[in-house]
Each structure stands twice: as structure tokens, then as C-alpha cells.
Amino acid sequence: MTNTKVYLEIVKQLRAMISADDLKSGDKIPSERELSERLNVGRSSVREALRALELLGLIETRRGEGTFIRDFRGNQLVQLLGTFILQDEKAKLDVIETKNLIEMDFLRLVLDRADEKELLKLKSLVEADQLNDDQFFNQLVEMADNYLFSRIWLILKDYYNSLNLSKAEYNRNSLLLLIEALVEKDEEKTFSAYRQLRNLSIFTDKY
């Protein structure tokens, strides 16, 4: 009769509930016992759903207080997935390639729509060593103003970091060159600087 597992149904209901009540980050959701009653299911089933969502980083539970919607951005699950999964070499290469491709997409977006003032501000921060390459890309991604894509990038970055590759040392000059190119809206120079920053000797001209 019940083809769908109860806990999945609860996940669904929760989603609907969140949508209907327009719950946002930090808001509280009904207690486990209340959900159990309201949905006519056992509390353990409710818990299975909540624990799953918790592991996904979608909710946060605080003993004695309740369960709350979470700011999705930092999902530790990815880290878990990373260590859990990425086994074969091909997968690793895929991660690297995908991350690079997406970062270059961001560069294109910024080339197209970025504010010069903002870029100059970032430049001065880099020059003052108050911003490293990682932080810079975070800013860049934000500048591109595409939340979904930025989320994908964040996840990829987590994957990437979980690969434990030998880290290329931070090359401030390449980064400054990159910013310069962005300011000048010079596409070719931008990607050249990017390749240099990421040590992409493999990526010749097409990228």
C-alpha cells in the first residue's frame, strides 16, 4: 500500500510546510512530537527525516530548544561526500576540470558586468595582503550575482579541497595580473592570468 517510505513523505511535507509558511533561515519548525501528531506518523519516522535533512545541512537541531531552518550555504555534507566518495582518478580530474571551467565562467560574467570600482577596491586589498586568492574568488563569485552557480562552485571547491592535492603556493603577482586584466576587460589577458594562477600548463589555448 504505502509505496513511498514514510520518512520521504515527511521530507516532502516539510518542504511544503516551509514553502507555505515562507520559513527562512533561522526560523523554527514544529517539534518532533508535534510533527509526529500532525502527520499521523511515529516520532522515529519524523526523526529519520530530520536527521537526513540535518546531515544535508538544511536544518539545525539544538537539544532543549528545537529544530531550525539553516542557512544552506555551508553544507558540511559535501565534505562528507568528498571523503566518502572520490575514489578513482577520473573523478578527481573531473572535479578539477569542472572547477576550472566554472571559475572561468565567472570570469566571463565579471568581465561582462563587473563594476570597475569594485575591482579596484579588491585590487588594493590584494596589494595590502588583506585578501588571498581564495578570498578573492569568493568576492568574484559574489560579484557575478548568480546564487545558484555560486553554490555549485562552493560545493566543487569543497570537493576540490577534499582531494588533498599539493597546494600551489599563493601567487600574488598572478592574481594582481588577473585583476588588472578584468579591469581592462581584456578577455585574453584574463584567461592567461587565470591559467598562470592555477598553474594550468595543460590548458593551452582553448580555455
Add this chain to the structure above:
Amino acid sequence: MTNTKVYLEIVKQLRAMISADDLKSGDKIPSERELSERLNVGRSSVREALRALELLGLIETRRGEGTFIRDFRGNQLVQLLGTFILQDEKAKLDVIETKNLIEMDFLRLVLDRADEKELLKLKSLVEADQLNDDQFFNQLVEMADNYLFSRIWLILKDYYNSLNLSKAEYNRNSLLLLIEALVEKDEEKTFSAYRQLRNLSIFTDKY
């Protein structure tokens, strides 16, 4: 005393177990009751861990049979995240933009590494009306040989389709033009044809 929640500890243990026994996709893991005994925890806690991993797509359970390792690489988690998130209009625009960007990345990849014969074969299929644009892009994505990126694209396409946008009619001529450009390895022509295919009057020259 027990600062870490039991179910998280179980997830950890499972990971170690899988690693130690070198379990791979399709392999069976111990039953809930056995895990419960072996780890000295309640079965409900074991279930919370398993359900979470199941929602993540890491394991698969079959009633009456057991619990099995799953092919990890496809992360449906993003799908779930998406359905949780995609609410406002801006998010929709992000989906469209991201999908387009990624598809163009695939075009670049194919431009760089695709086999001409394969392309010609696809061309003849399109000409014979045995392949529409959607199916063509599926082939294209496969050709690019990046599993992770293709998964991301598939998910995006699902998002995209769930937006219920007015569908542009299938334009075979644009598609043929696109393939032609790919065969000729003409980047500019390729993107021009792509824009035409997707009706991207907005995307002027930068993309």
C-alpha cells in the same frame, strides 16, 4: 559526555567499515540489527544514520533483502537542495543563466576534443529527424567526457524543465548550423548558432 550525536558516529563508523573492507558499489552492508549490536547503539540510531545516507544517495535499501552501497557519483543531493531553494524569480533567472553557461562550456570542451566522425554521425541523425535538440545535447555532454559536470548539467536541466517556461519550438536549422560549426571548429560560429538555438537575444557578444 557524548558530545557527538550517535548517528553521526555511526556514519563515521560506516565509512571506516566501507573503507576497511573495501566495499564497492552493489556490496551489502551489515543489517541494521547487526550494526546496532556491533556498535552498541540502538537500532533507531542506526536507522537515522542509514536514512540520512540514503537520502544522500550513498546507500540503497531493499526491504527484505538488506542495505547496499550505491553508485555514489551521481549526487542527487543537489537535486534535493534545489527543490528546497528554488523559490524566487531571481533563482529562476540563475537557473537559466547557469544552464546556458554550462552548455557553452560543453561546447568549448567538444570544440577542443570532439571526434569529427562522431559529430558527423550526429548530424546525419538530426537530418533524419532521429535526434532532437535535447537528445543532441545529451550526446554532446557525453562526448565531453566529464561525468561530474554532466551530472550537474542534468540536474540543471531538471530544474530548468520544472520552471515551466514557454518552450521555444525546436529549430532544426539552428541545430544543424551548430553542428556544422563544431565540425569546422569555428568557435564564434558555434556560439552564434547556440544563441540562435536558445533564442538568446539578450546574450550579445560576450557569451
Add this chain to the structure above:
DNA sequence: GAGATGGGTGTGGTCTGACCACTAAAAACA
């Protein structure tokens, strides 16, 4: 009156035991 104290209540965290539904393999049967 202001502050400290301490239950009371509600919440998540966990365990146990009990069924049910289903599967696959063993046992009984023909």
C-alpha cells in the same frame, strides 16, 4: 526592588520491544 535560585515544561537524543511486509533460502512435499 534587584538579583539569584530552582522547579516546571518543552525539546531533542536514545534505547527497547513489538509488529508488519517482504525476500530468499531451506525444508517439506509430491
Add this chain to the structure above:
DNA sequence: TGTTTTTAGTGGTCAGACCACACCCATCTC
């Protein structure tokens, strides 16, 4: 030997019981 039935094992779900903790608020103390 081939079929049917039984049985043991597995996940699915529920109900109830405690525990640990956080918060509120009446009460006590100064």
C-alpha cells in the same frame, strides 16, 4: 527431481520510556 510450503532474516514503522538540556517564571534572598 521439481514444486510448494515454511522459516529465518531484513527493512519499515510505531509506541513508550528515559535522559540531558534550555528556557521561562514564580519564588526566595538580600
